[in-house]
């Protein structure tokens with residue numbers, strides 16, 4: 001196949017960046033999308049030009065490190081597929097592809113197609129865990145979990161933290177990411193003691209990082225390579241409401257306030 | 261070289277208890293006076309950093325990805341072993357210990373492996389407490405499946421994403437400590453050298469992969485949990501960034517390298533399709549619970565699989581190993597696949613493939629049940645091959661997957677360099693010459709959650725160090741060496757990209773140090789690799805600059821190290837004149853073509869010691885003593 005690529009090139013965080021057009025002839029439809037970029041990069045290196053920087057690691061759709069907006073769509077046209085799992089047979093000979101980084105204020109561009117997603121780590125650090133100190137756990141089977149809840153928790157836990165949801169959202173909200181973790185832990189008995197605290201703190205951190213608010217567009221679910229269901233957001237909202245109400249009761253005057 | 265394993269005396273089942281009692285402790289108030297560096301954020305590293313932070317140490321944690329959650333442990337699919345005996349099918353600590361020692365073809369330490377089996381149950385308890393959503397049965401209790409090399413069901417799993425869920429559990433525990441200020445996290449940082457002062461590991465030098473800044477970090481002890489080195493083979497089931505740089509630099513600073521030639525080729529991976537191929541994808545061993553492996557009985561049979569009647573199929577694993585069947589251990593299943601393909605009975609393009617067929621299982625259990633167990637794997641297969649495994653059998657072929665070798669460590673997980681501890685796949689310790697499925701996740705978390713928190717305390721309490729200043733000559737020298745090396749790579753300005761050399765090295769390794777090894781082949785590789793290395797240093801082309809994010813420079817540095825490590829692997833393979841586990845020397849096989857061990861001469865660990873560039877390293881030996889297990893011929897017939 002022969003393709004034309006319009007690629008976002010940006011030297012570093014300070015550079016304003018621009019699109020550059022490359023021709024990509026002799027591409028095999030069996031290649032993965034990232035292997036196509038490898039081939040283009042090898043050719044650039046041969047010419048002494050800097051290769052296109054893009055993030056990737058596992059190349060099997062699980063680490064969440066890759067992520068390119070292809071023709072306006074985070075991770076490209078195929079549903080439930082990360083950029084690394086996309087294959088060139090999805091495209092037609094002669095296609096033009098526009099490649100951009102995931103864009104959001106909370107995800108500054110580092111170089112070309114690479115962004116800084118550390119805001120996600122800080123959301124987890126603010127409360128996305130169960131405080132079970134290593135060493136003190138009871139026997140695993142002493143805590144049965146109904147299969148239905150376990151399955152729902154696993155559906156939420158499948159999130160790979162790639163950030164496509166943020167890139168797709170007109171408000172650049174991180175709600176699906178945050179809700180997936182809140183739901184997973186809130187559905188399990190182990191997660192109950194910190195449940196209210198967790199949701200409050202994670203939402204506060206999400207706001208502090210500069211992510212937008214959720215106005216129910218649903219674009220996040222549509223682009224999510226793991227198909228994380230929107231139902232998780234409903235679960236977060238319910239918990240958040242309860243948490244802020246009980247927080248207000250416990251600490252008069254602090255209603256609507258931060259994590260304290 | 262002192263290769264004392266430090267295994268405590270006494271009966272097997274009392275060793276770890278006794279050791280825990282005898283080890284020195286650091287009192288709670290003093291812990292905050294110590295700083296520990298943990299390189300790597302996979303199961304071993306994240307587990308260690310979280311545990312040490314919880315204990316009160318100051319921890320500095322490093323990874324090369326943009327987040328600790330992306331370490332390659334995330335990609336593990338099938339499951340994690342533990343001897344819980346929840347199935348009531350005859351499992352016990354002793355059986356898990358025995359299966360692992362036997363699975364490793366009697367080339368691991370009894371004491372280490374027994375401890376691993378002992379803590380395996382605690383791991384599952386801990387993971388559940390952290391919110392890991394393991395698969396459950398309708399009654400709400402945990403489910404199990406079977407894995408290769410065992411006749412009991414002891415593998416816990418979370419759909420086909422067990423590694424992801426275990427890692428996210430450890431990552432969340434780690435982030436909790438980051439939030440609490442006990443762990444300082446450095447992402448997109450690559451360790452490029454080890455700082456050694458007065459014979460003790462006292463810090464590391466890193467390159468910030470975004471800015472190119474070279475910086476040193478000093479500490480009271482260093483833990484490397486940097487994963488395996490299988491990317492030496494270029495095509496492997498590893499993530500693209502997996503590298504040997506951290507352990508290789510430590511080796512060159514004096515840490516011995518244990519059994520470098522012990523590598524694992526996994527039998528069920530998606531076959532190679534073209535030269536642009538950048539990695540290979542694993543299809544989890546768990547699929548062998550329900551999938552049947554076969555090839556046509558007659559060579560060069562090009563009929564579509566559905567047209568080959570049952571009587572003309574050779575279910576060769578079931579035929580050759582009736583008691584384990586499709587769940588024969590990996591080394592054995594891989595060699596069997598190679599053999600049938602070498603006989604001309606392989607399927608698919610180039611004849612390098614065998615079928616993994618689910619038709620019987622779908623008929624027996626229904627499509628829905630198969631979908632529930634393996635849905636994400638089937639989906640992954642379909643994305644890559646564009647074929648539907650529910651209706652057409654998968655095509656699979658062996659690929660490089662895991663490294664049993666690694667830096668030599670004693671019972672305390674300490675290398676031959678005092679203060680340098682090595683955890684997870686990066687060390688050589690528990691799997692001998694072949695690792696059983698679902699045992700790497702177990703070992704990573706055992707090392708991180710349950711072993712290093714004790715043994716590091718013992719080290720810190722027994723060694724009093726002064727503070728190291730940032731301008732200590734050893735620190736400055738290490739920083740300078742790192743900066744110079746980057747400069748040297750930039751300055752070659754040759755004609756071929758780092759990937760070109762990586763691919764070439766991979767071909768040599770796969771051909772001569774892969775599934776079957778011979779003296780002649782290894783000697784050829786030992787000639788070819790130094791030539792390739794020389795060409796690399798005269799001809800590699802790295803564009804861009806060293807002072808910014810530069811992925812081709814990162815790769816060049818990693819390939820330079822692989823070009824040295826590959827040679828050591830071939831040397832080790834040449835000198836181990838026996839076959840054992842994944843190390844198959846064609847000269848040493850039984851009449852049926854099985855591995856022929858030589859316990860009289862090789863019942864030992866080979867620990868290689870660096871003696872200088874261009875000089876032959878020294879092969880030291882740690883004898884393996886078996887007091888509980890009888891050294892038998894490993895049979896799965």
Ligand SMILES: Cc1cc2nc3c(=O)[nH]c(=O)nc-3n(C[C@H](O)[C@H](O)[C@H](O)COP(=O)(O)OP(=O)(O)OC[C@H]3O[C@@H](n4cnc5c(N)ncnc54)[C@H](O)[C@@H]3O)c2cc1C
Pocket residue numbers: 299300301302303304305322323324325328330331332333334335336337338339340341422423449450451452485486487488497498499502503505506542544661662683684685686697698699700701702704
């Ligand atoms: C596809 C696949 C499937 C698998 N399935 C299973 C399974 O089902 N069951 C099982 O038991 N095992 C399985 N394994 C094996 C198992 O996943 C690994 O052996 C294990 O997860 C390794 O963990 P680790 O913590 O040692 O290293 P990793 O998880 O590889 O982590 C290495 C860490 O080190 C960091 N690092 C590396 N080099 C540097 C450097 N120079 N500087 C800074 N940081 C560095 C990385 O950033 C990363 O954080 C599988 C492996 C693969 C590849």
Ligand code: FES
Pocket residue numbers: 055056057058059060061062063064065066067082083084085
């Ligand atoms: S590279 Fe890991 S998800 Fe794409």
